[in-house]
Amino acid sequence: MPRILLRQPSRLTNGTTTHTRHYLTAPIRAHQARKLKMAPQLDGYFSQVDSMSDHFIERLRQAVAIPSVSSEAARRPDVVRMGHFLADELTKLGATVELRPLGKQVGMTNADGSALDLPPVVLARYGSDKAKRTILVYGHYDVQPAERSDGWDTEPFDLTVLDDGRMFGRGSTDDKGPVLGWLNAIEAHQKAGIDFPVNLLMCFEGMEEYGSDGLDDLINEEGKKYFADADAVCISDNYWLGTERPCLTYGLRGCNYYSVEISGPGADLHSGVFGGTAQEPMTDLVRVLASLVDTDGVIQVQGIKEQVAPVTAEEAGLYEGIAFEMETLHESLGSKTTIFEDKKSTLMARWRNPSLSVHGIEGAFSAPGAKTVIPAKVTGKFSIRTVPNMEVDKTNAAVYKHVEEAFAKLKSKNTMKVWAQHTGNWWVASPKHWNFNAAAKATERVWGMKPDFTREGGSIPVTLTFEQATGKNVLLLPMGSSTDGAHSINEKLDKKNYIEGIKLLGAYLHYVAEEPKNEG
Ligand SMILES: C[C@H](N)C(=O)N[C@@H](Cc1c[nH]cn1)C(=O)O
Ligand SMILES: [Zn+2]
Numbered sequence: 127m128p129r130i131l132l133r134q135p136s137r138l139t140n141g142t143t144t145h146t147r148h149y150l151t152a153p154i155r156a157h158q159a160r161k162l163k164m165a166p167q168l169d170g171y172f173s174q175v176d177s178m179s180d181h182f183i184e185r186l187r188q189a190v191a192i193p194s195v196s197s198e199a200a201r202r203p204d205v206v207r208m209g210h211f212l213a214d215e216l217t218k219l220g221a222t223v224e225l226r227p228l229g230k231q232v233g234m235t236n237a238d239g240s241a242l243d244l245p246p247v248v249l250a251r252y253g254s255d256k257a258k259r260t261i262l263v264y265g266h267y268d269v270q271p272a273e274r275s276d277g278w279d280t281e282p283f284d285l286t287v288l289d290d291g292r293m294f295g296r297g298s299t300d301d302k303g304p305v306l307g308w309l310n311a312i313e314a315h316q317k318a319g320i321d322f323p324v325n326l327l328m329c330f331e332g333m334e335e336y337g338s339d340g341l342d343d344l345i346n347e348e349g350k351k352y353f354a355d356a357d358a359v360c361i362s363d364n365y366w367l368g369t370e371r372p373c374l375t376y377g378l379r380g381c382n383y384y385s386v387e388i389s390g391p392g393a394d395l396h397s398g399v400f401g402g403t404a405q406e407p408m409t410d411l412v413r414v415l416a417s418l419v420d421t422d423g424v425i426q427v428q429g430i431k432e433q434v435a436p437v438t439a440e441e442a443g444l445y446e447g448i449a450f451e452m453e454t455l456h457e458s459l460g461s462k463t464t465i466f467e468d469k470k471s472t473l474m475a476r477w478r479n480p481s482l483s484v485h486g487i488e489g490a491f492s493a494p495g496a497k498t499v500i501p502a503k504v505t506g507k508f509s510i511r512t513v514p515n516m517e518v519d520k521t522n523a524a525v526y527k528h529v530e531e532a533f534a535k536l537k538s539k540n541t542m543k544v545w546a547q548h549t550g551n552w553w554v555a556s557p558k559h560w561n562f563n564a565a566a567k568a569t570e571r572v573w574g575m576k577p578d579f580t581r582e583g584g585s586i587p588v589t590l591t592f593e594q595a596t597g598k599n600v601l602l603l604p605m606g607s608s609t610d611g612a613h614s615i616n617e618k619l620d621k622k623n624y625i626e627g628i629k630l631l632g633a634y635l636h637y638v639a640e641e642p643k644n645e646g
């Protein structure tokens with residue numbers, strides 16, 4: 127059973143508080159169902175999901191307990207264990223499952239220097255009825271790093287369920303909750319004795335948080351083989367814009383992630399002995415990093431903004447209608463330190479303009495205390511979120527030129543190297559497709575309101591690859607909300623979003639089955 131902690135909610139924050147939400151009562155739901163002329167069997171499915179909610183939370187607790195951090199070599203066995211956990215659960219549910227190896231990872235090794243295996247991709251099929259549509263779903267079972275000492279209020283890998291419904295744990299919203307949502311939807315159909323409305327193809331990877339190493343090749347290879355039957359693709363791996371209105375997402379930014387390494391001395395040095403006599407890599411690095419972007423987020427690299435698609439009149443009119451409040455953003459951010467004061471500029475900055483973030487410095491002293499060291503080699507990490515019509519190679523070339531020139535200006539005797547650690551494309555699709563229609567109807571049925579159509583500031587590198595390799599429409603159908611704190615301390619998923627999200631995923635599949643066959 128999940129651990130239920132009856133603590134005061136205020137002790138746990140990721141800069142958020144909970145909202146009172148108004149959920150659908152049974153009569154309103156029945157009215158919605160009549161209005162949407164829809165699958166009566168959904169009511170049975172919804173009741174089944176409700177009655178299995180403790181079991182579904184327990185499944186999430188087991189998944190969160192596996193610290194499947196893809197960016198740390200030492201955690202790789204846990205990432206693999208998580209892949210096996212999913213494969214076992216799917217097998218128990220009657221799916222046909224394969225664990226596909228992806229070979230060795232480039233650029234990361236085991237502690238002893240030996241090559242590191244990439245975690246397997248979980249490929250699974252549930253149902254193969256030619257009379258039904260086939261939906262391909264993708265998600266990831268790896269997570270961002272998390273240590274209690276980062277500032278978590280609870281153990282990050284121990285799902286902590288508060289009595290107000292917030293469920294804290296690394297991966298709860300990104301992306302273990304949504305991935306398990308598909309498994310839970312299958313199980314609830316089985317337990318309720320309701321025919322599963324579509325065939326499901328599943329692709330769950332363990333390297334998304336590290337740029338989806340190795341997955342593009344597999345998708346391209348299987349586009350017309352394992353994934354050949356797919357009629358459309360659905361990904362549940364992003365978040366609502368706020369806490370009240372659900373959304374369907376038709377765009378993502380890309381992500382180019384860079385390292386800049388500066389080295390000089392043969393070893394770390396005593397700053398009393400060598401300070402003032404040796405040129406310091408850290409001094410050079412902070413000056414190079416500081417040259418990239420200003421306080422208002424304006425990218426200083428020439429050749430980036432020049433690639434950005436102009437705003438059309440149609441796009442300019444879209445923003446005001448979106449349910450988004452600056453107050454909710456302040457709440458998710460945990461402060462009022464926003465660059466813009468208005469909604470439109472903020473949404474444009476998140477969805478359709480590039481941004482440059484500086485993430486950290488490897489090799490630098492970062493612990494509490496006052497160590498008087500001169501680090502011998504430091505590596506700065508930064509990334510650019512890319513947007514239409516930016517090109518990966520052009521962007522890389524512009525970044526390398528900027529960094530090389532910024533370093534040259536320092537006239538330093540140290541050595542500098544810059545490279546892209548991983549790159550991932552932006553993606554924008556048409557929401558005018560039966561795949562989105564089905565999701566919109568499911569949203570209205572489950573949440574009692576029409577969804578907003580949104581773009582996402584984050585990246586899911588393989589989205590464009592799925593679209594191109596299958597030639598099918600891709601839909602992003604988020605489960606969690608803006609206050610979940612993905613990648614942050616105290617990541618959480620609200621129980622309401624998890625349970626209603628399981629209903630949403632199942633309802634979407636029923637509406638997919640009912641969409642006219644001649645569209646898309
Ligand atoms: C939106 C998705 N849940 C996510 O968090 N994606 C990551 C993927 C990533 C990591 N490196 C490059 N892309 C993200 O947007 O940071
Ligand atoms: Zn994710």
Ligand SMILES: [Zn+2]
Nearest residue numbers: 300335612613
């Ligand atoms: Zn993520």
